[in-house]
Amino acid sequence: MLIDTHTHLLSEEFDNDRDEVIKRAKDKGVEKFIEVGYDEKYSTKLVDFVEYNDDFFGAIGIHPHNAIEFTNTTLKNFEKLIKSQKIIAIGEIGLDYYRDLSPRDTQEKIFRQQIELSQSLEMPIIIHCREAKDNLKKILKEYQNLTGIIHSFSGTLQDAYFYIERGFLLGISGVVTYKNSLALKNVVKEIDMQNIVFETDCPYLPPTPYRGKRNEPSYLNFTKEEVVKLKEIDSEIVDKITAENINRIFKIFNK
Ligand SMILES: [Zn+2]
Structure with missing residues (x-):
């Protein structure tokens, strides 16, 4: 079983064919999905959606x-x-x-408030970080007992170990399939499979050979196959370990 740990399937990009997209994913063995919010409106909408769709979590x-x-x-x-x-x-x-769409001090304040919310509820967090890893690390060091996923991880081996030691899984996206992602490929080779989960971030970040197109969960296999190749391990073992990794943190098989 493959699990896509980062989808935005409620985006308007899927308004015309959402059901077919989900069906195509299931036909390719992608059986469960974590639908991820980014603003209040989207987050509110997705709660209804995951409530009515058995294979979705939010x-x-x-x-x-x-x-x-x-x-x-x-x-x-x-x-x-x-x-x-x-x-x-x-x-x-x-x-x-990188895009600085909200002032940096506001970003930090709101990030901290949401970390604190997650701690009060004992819930994992899904972290987006772009061009801000020094400050991210500084903030994470201030909190105990964090867990979750570093979304579309890219960084050095040292960064990878920093997050792993603090209880995070690395979300490996389609970026790992790109020819020039040598540093990421190297990290994937080095770290233990116990620390890896897959994600599409659809409709964004399509893997090779779909670069420039809309991404969708059925393409998750291209990301997985790249990891299978890099780590030279059996495809079924990768499925099993990534599912266990997800369940260890999100307990989705009991819900
Ligand atoms: Zn995202």
Whole structure:
């Protein structure tokens, strides 16, 4: 069984063929999905969706791009939404100094508030980080007992071990299939399979050979096959270990 740990299938890019996209994924062995929110409206909408779709779980959160929209009402709303059994994480949350769509001090403040929310609920977090890893590491060091996924991990082997030691899985996206992703390929080779999960981030980040197109969960296999090749291990073992990794943190097989 393959699990796509990061989808945005409620995006308008899928409005015309969402059911077919999900069916295509299942035909390719992608059986479960974590649908990830990025603003309040999307997070609210996804709770209904995952409630009515057995194979879907949800993460709700405010993306660093949208940090300026986060208010006390958002927090109150999230506290209500989290009561759904199908909401299993806070995300995606973090820092994005590449696009800087919200001021950096606001990004940090809202990131911290959401970390603290996750801690009060003992929930994992899904972290988005772009060009902000020094500050991310500084913040993570201040909190105990964190767990979750580093979304679309890219970084050095040292970065990888930093996150792993703090209880995080590395989300490996289609980026690993790109010819020039040599550093990422090397990290994947070096680290233990126990630390890896797969994600599409659809509709974004399509793997080779779909670069430039809309990404969808049925393409998750291209990412997995690249990891199978890099680590020279059996494809079924990869399926089994990644499913165990996800369940260790998100307990999705008991829900
Ligand atoms: Zn995302």
